[in-house]
Amino acid sequence: MENYAEKAVKLLLENNLKIAAAESCTGGLVSKMITDISGASAVFDCGIVSYSNEIKTSVLGVKPETLEKFGAVSEETVREMSEGALRVSGADISAAISGIAGPLSDNTNKPVGLIWIAVNYKGNITTVKLNNSFSVNIRENNRNAAASEALKLVCEVIERDKALNHGRK
Secondary structure, eight states, rough: OHHHHHHHHHHHTTTOOEEEOOOOETTTHHHHHTTSSSTTGGGEEEEEOOSSHHHHHTTTTTOOHHHHHSSSHHHHHHHHHHHHHHHHHSSSSEEEEEEEOOOOOOOOOOOEEEEEEEEEEEEEEEEEEEEOOOOSSSHHHHHHHHHHHHHHHHHHHHHHHHHHHHHOO
């Protein structure tokens, strides 16, 4: 399995970019995975663990109406989380995650394993929806899958932008 944290740090270094993370269900795992890599201090700006809706609103600027209408685990919420992470940090790119790690669901009708990820780069937000269905180590597997997928998406977004810009020169 590819080490997406290693690849992300390498791409961030090569492109002189800084990253920030806004995490809910992963509880800082993306930040940990990035900072496990040597050289991360040159590219990692900050990680915000916004486990509660209050922090999503007060720190990241997620609108209360968004949380009320769509819930914390939604595409709309991770989009706003990704914007807030950039605003708070001044980083170039952000990754935001919110989901239901399990093994119990929250008080909504959303299933365990539902996770939304957003990567925000140059004002473009790319989102991914995961619907994991692990049968063992549910919480751990959901959190690891979400963090890995977020870092993979960071890599894809940077590589896609690099390819588009290279073609214009």
